[in-house]
Amino acid sequence: MPTSACDYIDEKFEKELQGLPPVAALPPLEKRPVFWLGKGRFAKGVKFDHLYVKNETGVWLRYKDERKEDLFLQKDMPGRYYGYDEIDRSPDEMWVRRELKYYEYGIYDISLFENEAKIFSQTAYIATRQFIGFFNLHSMRGTSFAAPQGTEENLNAIRGLQIPLDGFPKNPNEPWLVRPDKLEARGYGGDKIAKKLARNTFEIKGEGWRQTVRVNSLAKDTKVVCGDKICLALAFDESKVNSCNNGAASTTIYTLNLKQKFRDFYMLPSKNFKYAKIIDKFTLDDVKSFEIILSKFRDLGGLDKGSEYIDYEVILRNGEGEQVNEICRNQTQKVGNRTQ
Incomplete structure (x- = not known):
């Protein structure tokens, strides 16, 4: 497992992020289905396993792992749900790799809604260091941290709100097709x-x-x-x-x-x-x-x-x-x- 001892660290950059004013903690909330309200295909700030999306047809299930489709679940919205939105203000990926020398650096304005009403928002800074533990021709992901103080806890709390709707697949990650050598x-x-x-x-x-x-x-x-x-x-x-x-x-x-x-x-x-x-x-x-x-x-x-x-x-x-x-x-x- 990677540790910070094997990562490239820019102490000035990380000190500036850690010096940002702490954020308020997300209040305790009951678990409900979380719907994706963002413009992109999937959330980047909060690491959801899955999100729900809604259009004129009904409610769809969407996964994060590069799957190429949405799976239809039901026609009507649940009575009580959360909406999650984020505005991605991350710097250019090539600049992050070349100039900052970090694997990833994302800046996200995240918002949580209870049905239609906004109940929480903050800006999250998420940095992933470059793993340099041994010689490799390709860049490798190192350890990650979130800023300001309290952000990691808020991101995990929002992720933990998600629950399955009725009819949710039980084993969605089973092998999908035998490999070519079979x-x-x-x-x-x-x-x-x-x-x-x-x-x-x-x-x-x-x-x-x-x-x-x-x-x-x-x-x-x-x-x-x-x-x-x-x-x-x-x-x-x-x-x-x-x-x-x-x-x-x-x-x-x-x-x-x-x-x-x-x-x-x-x-x-x-x-x-x-x-x-x-x-x-x-x-x-x-x-x-x-x-x-x-x-x-x-x-x-x-x-x-x-x-x-x-x-x-x-x-x-x-x-x-x-x-x-x-x-x-x-x-x-x-x-x-x-x-x-």
Whole structure:
């Protein structure tokens, strides 16, 4: 575990933060659901595991860990709840790393509401030191502290207010898909088009359950295709240009495990998913089915240049069985036939 003995410390900077006037303590409050009111995707000042968000459709569940969707919980707001808001006034990240030589430094104006009424606010300064305990080519997170005095206690107290709503998933962090080296990954496919409720909102059907999922993408269009085990969410974003595809728009692909309700979409850790794109003469409307297979590839760049490995490959097909996607080969090279 990192300790301050292994961290870079700027004594003048830290002394200035610790010298700020102490803040008032958050009064004792009963636990209630906490809703996210901020403009960004998720809170940074308070380290919530999850937050609720509300729109015209109803109440949604949102996680902090880079998941790409919101999970629908219920139509109506609870009678009593808290709202959490923060204004991020943090300095530029590159300046923090280069000039301050700290891993992170955030400044957040945080506010807590009881239903619509503001009941608490303060400015929180949160610094994370740079770990320098041993030689490493990459910056590493060290120990953290919050200022002014009393801030850490307030942040923890606000985080501790959060409680689950009815229907909250019991085990949301179970494994979502087997890794590429597992034989069970072979044979994933599907041709069921999920019901689209809005541009990025879909109804997913499992065994004995239904789940409404909102894919958080700025893509102009999205589509979800399902099989018996997983669904693929295809996000077609013309603003995202993939340099190895000659300026063509790329398609981001997420997977959803259908083992149980409240599973989540994830990008597979695969270059071949990241660099897949729709062939110019096709559109997402042409996609009618998918197949995920294991294939052997050779790395064309980086520290592992020339090495061979087994990885996922996604094949999207139209109604006639034609493949409608291609994979950029500036990053990888296909080696032989697909693995059997």
